[in-house]
Amino acid sequence: MNDTVIGVIGGSGIYEIEGLEGSEWVAVDTPWGEPSDRILTGSLNGVRMAFLPRHGRGHVHSPTTVPYRANIDALKRLGVTDVVSVSACGSFREEMAPGDFVIVDQFIDRTFAREKSFFGTGCVAHVSVAHPTCARLGAVAAEAAEAAGAKVHRGGTYLAMEGPQFSTLAESRMYREVWGCDVIGMTNMPEAKLAREAELCYASVAMITDYDSWHPDHGEVDVSEIIRTLMGNAEKGRALAAGLPGRLSGERAACGQGCDRALDHAILTRPEARDPEFVAKLDAVAGRVL
Template identity: 50%
Template sequence: MNKLAIIGGSGLYNIDGIKDEKWLNVDTPWGKPSDQILEAKIEDKQVYFLPRHARGHKINPSNINFRANIDALKQLGVTDIISVSAVGSLKEELEPGKFVLVDQFIDRTFARVKTFFDKEIVAHVSMAKPTSPGLMKACEEVLKKLNLKHKVSGTYLVMEGPQFSSLAESNLYRSWGCDVIGMTNMPEAKLAREAEIRYTSVAMVTDYDCWHEDHEDVSVEQVIKTLLSNADNARKMIVEVVKNFENFIDPKDPANNCLDTAIITDRSHWTETTKQELKNIAGRVLKS
């Protein structure tokens, strides 16, 4: 059975018609996730919502417990994640209010733990194609249906933050051909892959970072204003995707069973302690 989770801002779950709402406490070997996880139904389809920064936006991007977030969702049986996040634009044609369906990342974060396999058991999953093509297609079809401005395929530069970019940094990332810049999708996407959860990223452009000479430097006020104006569109997208995402699941998705060929450490070195720590994430392969 396929289950979808949405990771994003606190207001994404304020959806008309949502029912059977229940906030769940989930413990993980990595600590507590960002917040309780909302279990609910949209037209009889079960869905989960995880406020990435906690309700009220209380967690700095660098302090998000990404491992706990992914582990908690895996425990709930989540097979697919749609990440919804605010980003700055690095290209003229990606104006505020536009959606970008991300299919590549450049990870420039440096203060975060980026793997579940950090002691005794070592695994190397492929991130060549870091997002799930089927989920991205599901989102694309919905954005078309709703007639919302969007771009299919884009590179997301993930910076550490919490400060916004310097002008020199912004221009450097533009020279690399990046489309958008944000602070939250790494190591989230990497950890989802290690957990064999299909993942896609829907980026909502809120500003032009600081490179555009005809626009003000990015500010929190500006970001929030654009986010609020676009939140209804994001919620409409979620409702439609929940209904139909299963129709787009790709049997050859790179996340499917990727741990089969990723673990390099010989079984003789696996300890029960580490196996217990990884049981939610990698129990399928550790038991085999």
């Protein structure tokens, strides 16, 4: 099998990984436009890594305008095999307190203004996202987070909202009490779906900054409080990223969950009916099967 190449997508407050050997910010061209930023490449403990600041350095992209397809395509082009997403989130659970980390394993996608698939007219495909994150990679991320000093909750459902505004009180109560969600954020969808289409193992680490607006003792979301918590989380988030190479071997076995073979039976369009120009755009994400 190919060697492991770790991709880290950093959320709010995390704009680089320190200590990379041979580090270089590289520009990657994709058929889906420019990624959020140049990508920081290098190696750590002998493992190749690629770091992408989701919002761009300086936080220039809103959750809606993040170029999700270009980001995932660019990581795939760089040879990334395993993606760990780190993002700031609100919590719907008393026990999941600000400062804690949650290893997300399920999503409810309420976004509506984003392109959510690499496939479409000219080449149709349907992948399964019943289990949208990679359990193996999530366990590794949990271990790295704990080693970084974070309190970690293994498992949780992430409500992906469009944003950029925070939830109304009624929405917050519904997501928590009726839908049973655990955390809320604005960026992991369609990111997780696109990673699956690109046959990348994907793990999501939610760094809790607040209690959204449902909590009777905390009231509405306070951005100043979020930023203060975010800065503390960011240090642990960077330490988490630095701890990944020591837990992922260079020689990579096939994913037991099948993330790296998600397209085996997904493409429905007959070869003779496929649009050659559209198929050419899929060279990185789907080249293995096309």
